[in-house]
Structures are given as structure tokens and as C-alpha cells.
Amino acid sequence: MFHHFHDDGIHTKGQGSIDKDDFYKIINFIGRNNILDADIFYEKFKKNKLRNNEVCLTFDDALKCQIDVALPVLEDLQIKSFFFVYTSMFQGKVDNFEFFRYFRMNYFENVDEFYNNFYKVLNYDLKSFFEKNRFIIEQTKIKFPHYSISDIKFRLVRNNFLTKRQYEEIMFLMFKEKQFNPYDYYKNLFFEKSDLQTLNKNGHLIGLHSHNHPTHLEKLSYDEQKNEYVRCLSLISDILNKPKDEIKSMSHPCGSYNQDTLQILKNLGIELGFKQIMSIEPEKGMKKVNNSYLEVARQDHADILRRMN
Ligand SMILES: [Zn+2]
Known part of the structure; x- marks a missing residue:
């Protein structure tokens, strides 16, 4: 695949x-x-x-x-x-997910810098959320070994902690900050x-x-x-x-x-x-x-x- x-x-x-x-x-x-x-x-x-x-x-x-x-x-x-x-x-x-990926990969030094920026905009203490989901994180790592733990945590926040709308709002704020215009890349993607x-x-x-x-x-x-x-x-x-x-x-x-x-x-x-x-x-x-x-x-x-x- x-x-x-x-x-x-x-x-x-x-x-x-x-x-x-x-x-x-x-x-x-x-x-x-x-x-x-x-x-x-x-x-x-x-x-x-x-x-x-x-x-x-x-x-x-x-x-x-x-x-x-x-x-x-x-x-x-x-x-x-x-x-x-x-x-x-x-x-x-x-759907915006391909734009989000492109943005994440091209507008930051590395993916961890993206995650850090994202959590900064989200501005919420996720410690207990991650603690509560420790088992799920471990299981996901077994199921998808090519993901890093920070990838898995980010996906968990994106998919389970936030609603789609909340997630998109954060991303759009970040787009603005970096002056990223997704439809410029439509044909390339x-x-x-x-x-x-x-x-x-x-x-x-x-x-x-x-x-x-x-x-x-x-x-x-x-x-x-x-x-x-x-x-x-x-x-x-x-x-x-x-x-x-x-x-x-x-x-x-x-x-x-x-x-x-x-x-x-x-x-x-x-x-x-x-x-x-x-x-x-x-x-x-x-x-x-x-x-x-x-x-x-x-x-x-x-x-x-x-x-x-
Ligand atoms: Zn697919």
C-alpha cells in the first residue's frame, strides 16, 4: 500500500x-x-x-x-x-487533511516543531489526557509501528480530544500566521x-x-x-x-x-x-x-x- x-x-x-x-x-x-x-x-x-x-x-x-x-x-x-x-x-x-499534511511538512523545520507550535496554539494542559490514554497509545504503537509516540499523541489529540472543527480552527490560525494559502497547492497535490x-x-x-x-x-x-x-x-x-x-x-x-x-x-x-x-x-x-x-x-x-x- x-x-x-x-x-x-x-x-x-x-x-x-x-x-x-x-x-x-x-x-x-x-x-x-x-x-x-x-x-x-x-x-x-x-x-x-x-x-x-x-x-x-x-x-x-x-x-x-x-x-x-x-x-x-x-x-x-x-x-x-x-x-x-x-x-x-x-x-x-x-477535505483539508492533505493541505494540513503539506503545511505540517513544509512550513516547519521538522514535525516536532509543528507539534510544539500546535500545542502552543491549543494552549491546554494535556498531561492527564495522555495519562488516561496510555494503553491506547501503546496499542496504537503496536498496530502502526512506523508512527513515533509524538505522532500517535498528536493523532489522538486531533481525532479524539478535539472536534474536527476545533482542530481546523487551530490549523487555520497557524495557516494565517505562516501565510499559507492551501489552494495554491491544489494542482501539485x-x-x-x-x-x-x-x-x-x-x-x-x-x-x-x-x-x-x-x-x-x-x-x-x-x-x-x-x-x-x-x-x-x-x-x-x-x-x-x-x-x-x-x-x-x-x-x-x-x-x-x-x-x-x-x-x-x-x-x-x-x-x-x-x-x-x-x-x-x-x-x-x-x-x-x-x-x-x-x-x-x-x-x-x-x-x-x-x-x-
Ligand atoms: Zn485514503
Whole structure:
């Protein structure tokens, strides 16, 4: 599972991002021959014919850096992959999280300087909050080993302590302070429709990743979740000029889903869905890894990099 890439140009280095040399090395480490084209992976998966060593590559979030940095490598090695895209970006409006990431990575010396600034603006003593959540912090570290403890603490404050609105207000104050204008970076950060069309034309498989990319999709009602995936499916189908029933794959944004989600995806005719971690999540009713055809496990590239070193 891949997200961010960087180069020497407009795609600056950020947390967890890799460059094209890292990408080649990861592919080498996995073994080029073990990597199937997305359509072959899909066919073999459906027929239950996948061997233990056979994998595919997936790219989430329709990030422009994937087109500029990763795609040339895929073309060089002739690998066809899955691209899971959320579709609000094609309507000129996105959730702010990608802007927040860019800001965090580019407007501070390092991420800890960002965290310090953030906590200064928040201006609240979080000691007892962190103490209360010690167990969760430890568990998260096990689940996502590539996060540092300060990353985990920040995410906890952002996702659990603050409301989305409070968090955004703090970020907007920081934007102002640094004179950061997010929409200046829109084109550098996100796919355009033509990128999606090119990928499709070149044999990569485009799949769903919701419309707005909510952080906690599972907390939405059945109808709200349905709306997320129906909109995503119809926009992709429109952009690619491809019938809806030819779009068969998806990945869960932030790995968030529940039984409603799985039912909705089934009703939409999705036949292959990916999660974002390798471990079993009992709270989701999972009994094993690859619990169902809509819960296929993926390994984050950062974890593969760690194994290599
Ligand atoms: Zn995503």
C-alpha cells in the first residue's frame, strides 16, 4: 500500500514519503516476479488461485506525486496497479487533511516543531489526557509501528480530544500566521480527471475510496455511507466513461468500515476491497486476516522499508 512520494521538484519530502529509488528498492525486495498486474490479481483472487507469494501494488488517495514519481517506475517495470481514489477532488473541493499534511511538512523545520507550535496554539494542559490514554497509545504503537509516540499523541489529540472543527480552527490560525494559502497547492497535490483517464487507458485499475474521504466512515449512518460510495462510483464511471458495473474494487479510507459499509459495497457490485493493516481487528468482527473479499489486508510501504533495513 502506497501513499506519498517525493522528488527534487514540487513534491517535497514528508512523513512516510519515498522517492523513486526507494520505490525501486521496495519492488526489488518484494521481487518483481511476485508482483501481479492488478487485473490478473483480481481474476486470480476471484478464482481463489492466488499463491502465497503473489501480491499487487495499490495507491490510495489520488495524489499527484504518484503520477509524477511512481508512475514512471511502474511504466519502466511494466506493472499495472490499483489506484483507489476519492472523488470530491474532481469537483474542486477536498477535505483539508492533505493541505494540513503539506503545511505540517513544509512550513516547519521538522514535525516536532509543528507539534510544539500546535500545542502552543491549543494552549491546554494535556498531561492527564495522555495519562488516561496510555494503553491506547501503546496499542496504537503496536498496530502502526512506523508512527513515533509524538505522532500517535498528536493523532489522538486531533481525532479524539478535539472536534474536527476545533482542530481546523487551530490549523487555520497557524495557516494565517505562516501565510499559507492551501489552494495554491491544489494542482501539485491532487489528480486531475485526465490523470485518472490516463491510468485507466494504460491498464491500471481504478477503484473506489469514498467521495469525501471521511476519517471515520464507520461512524456515519447507513445512508451517509451509501451516499459516499454511490457518488464515488458514479463520478469515476463518468470520468472514465466506463459502465459502473466494470468498476469492481475499492479500499477503505483510513481503514474505516463496519457491517453497513460491507453491505453497501456488496450491493454496488464491488468484488475486491482492501484494508490498510495486516492485523486482525476483532472489534470489526474479523476472525482472520483477509476476513472477507472486502477486507483484504495490505502492508504499508513504511513497514516493508523497515523490514529491509
Ligand atoms: Zn485514503
